[in-house]
Amino acid sequence: MEWKPNRDDQKPLYKQIAAYFEAEISSGHLPPASTLPSERALAATYAVNRSTIVAAYAELESMGLVTRQKGSGTKVSSDIWGLLNKRMPNWNHYVEAGSVLPNFPIVQRLREQSKDDRIINFMSGELSSDLFPTEQFQTILSSHRFTENLGYDEPQGNERLRAVIAEHVQAYRNIQTDASSILITSGAQQALHLIVQGLLQQGDAVAIEDPSYCYTLPLFRSAGLHVHLVKPDNNGIRPADLIELHKKHRIRMIFLNPDFQNPTGTVLSLERRKKILDISSEFGIPVIEDDPYSLTSAGEFNQPTLKSLDLNGNVLYISSLSKIVASGLRVGWVIGPHPVIQRLADIKQQVDFGHSIFPQWVAKEFLDSAYFPHHISLLRQKLERRKQEMVTSLQALLPEQVEYETPQGGIHLWCKINGLSNENRLIEEAIKKGVIFTPGRIMGSESGFVRFTYGRGNEQQIREGIKRFKEALIESTMT
Ligand SMILES: Cc1ncc(COP(=O)(O)O)c(C=O)c1O
Incomplete structure (x- = not known):
């Protein structure tokens, strides 16, 4: 709270404090039913006597702006219409009225916890900051010439970055494409948003893996889609399950994360990739291939992308730099047939006029430099060590209680x-022990599963985090 009462002012302190809170309430910063600070805490913040706060709150109460109850403190009145000089919108109604659903409350709660430095974070699905190529970015920023146009660029994204991405996906994922078939997005997440908003309608049935990253996105439910979950085994989802689902629900789109699926880590087998493409062609169902993880493989990884096997233009391919370079860069892309890319670019133009030129420029310089292959090879080694550390810690501390496929x-x-x-x-x-993870339920799975992200901590944090998890597990089963 930055405001402080002014001791040089003629107006008594309690009046100043009451006037401040009246303004906060009428501006909506303090909405109806919100709780005001306790008298003791506020007295300490303003370095005044507690009786001054009692008098200020009594003044607000006499105006009908707050209610005070023993035990539950002082709250803004639920109904303050007509009490203020100016009418104030009922922000609570507006907040609930928006067309995008909020995140799951447990996600919001865990995100809050992740701000605490003492917490070991196995929840955030990203790399830790020491894995980001910060020094290489600094070199690029200080030594490469920036000559890009600073005006509104094409909503499809910077053409030079698109050309570099076309080369990148050809080299690493055997996808033949060119700049005109690529749309730059704010991460893979925005690509998913644009696809849902631009290509689907309320009531459409879609298939996603169970559990799945997509399930964590209120976006699907906000758009009124019927989301059908398909359980994978060790080789990904079974094509026969898709056919059955389509017969029952007329599936309009299939969302897949075939390589190192989030969260299960499974890889869709080649045979199933081919069968799913056959199903896609037979029934005319587009497949969204979400591929942010394939370059994180421990060793050689040669599984062909669905996009590279697709002869009919049925696949929209999504990827991003978040899991291999830096999540804060917010650079992702979609590759697909021209009419689709044009449609998505038109929506992107309406949403944000296209992606900011600076991350696009840095991404282009980095991908186009010798830094990139070097960075990827180091990243793979480091991730492998972290994964081994987590597996070793789990084997040592929780050999019976925790099962997983590495x-x-x-x-x-x-x-x-x-x-x-x-x-x-x-x-x-x-949380009490100081470790957070992703509960499986928020990814669509039945209860009893958790996702530990090992990319987010160093080896020592991983060891300590698993130790804390064990203590929490023991505590949680005690009566
Ligand atoms: C499978 C998958 N797709 C998409 C995303 C979104 O990533 P970003 O928007 O950072 O590229 C994530 C992030 O965790 C993911 O796991």
């Missing part, structure tokens, strides 16, 4: 927790 790539370990009776209690105990 993935060949990605940044996550998907774990089944045996004998877990109270998931919420585990989360709360873990």
Whole structure:
């Protein structure tokens, strides 16, 4: 709270404080039913006597702006219409009225916790900052010439970056394309948004893997889509399950994360890739191939992309630099047939007039330099060490309680927790011990699973985090 009462002012302190809160309430900064600071806390903040705060709150109460109850403190009145000189919108109604659903409350709660430096974070699905190529970026920023246009660029994205991405996907993922078939997005996340908003309608049925990153996005439910979950085994989802689902629900789109799937780490087998493309062609269902993880593989990884196997233009390919370079860069892309790219670019233009030139420029310089292959090869080694550390720690500390398949790539370990009776209690105990993770339920899975992101911490943090998790697990099963 930055405002402070002015001791040189003629107006009594309690009046100044009451006037300040009246203004906060009428501007909507303090909405109806919100709680005001306790008298003791506010007295300490303003370095005044507690009786001054009592008098200020009494003044607000006499105006009908707040209610005071023993035990629950002072709250802004629920109904303050007509009490203020100016009418104030009821922000609570507006906040609930928007067309995009909020994130799951547990996600919001865990994100709050992640701001605390003492917490070991196995939840955020990203690399830790020491894996970002910060020094190489500094060199690029200080020594490469910036000659880009600073005006509104094409909403499809900077043409030179698109040309570099066309070369990149050809070299690393065997995808033949050119700049005109690529749209630059603010991460893979925006690509998913644009596809849902631009190509689907309320009531459409879509298939996603269960569990899945897509499930964490309220976007699908906000758009009124019917989301059908398909369970994978160790080789990804079964094509026969897709056919059955389509017969029942007329699936309009299939969303897949075939390589090191988030969260299970599974890789869709080649045979299934081909069968899914056959299904896509037979029934005319587009496939969205979301591929942010394939370059994180521990060793050689030669599984062909669906896009490179697709002869009919049925696949929209999404990728991003978030999991291999830096998530804060917010550079992702979609590759697809021209009419689709044009349609998505038109929406992007309406949303944000196209992506900012600076991240696009840095991404282009980095991808086009010798830094990139060097960075990827180091990243793979470091991720492999972290994964091994997590597996070793789990084997040593929780050999019976935690089951998993060790993935060949990605940044996550998907774990089944045996004998877990109270998931919420585990989360709360873990927060108390100083470790957070992603509860499986928010990714669509049945309860009893958790996702640990090993890319987010160094080896020492991983060891300590698993130790804390073990303590929390023991605590959560005690009566
Ligand atoms: C499978 C998958 N797709 C898309 C995203 C979004 O990533 P970004 O928008 O940072 O590229 C994520 C992030 O965790 C992911 O795991």
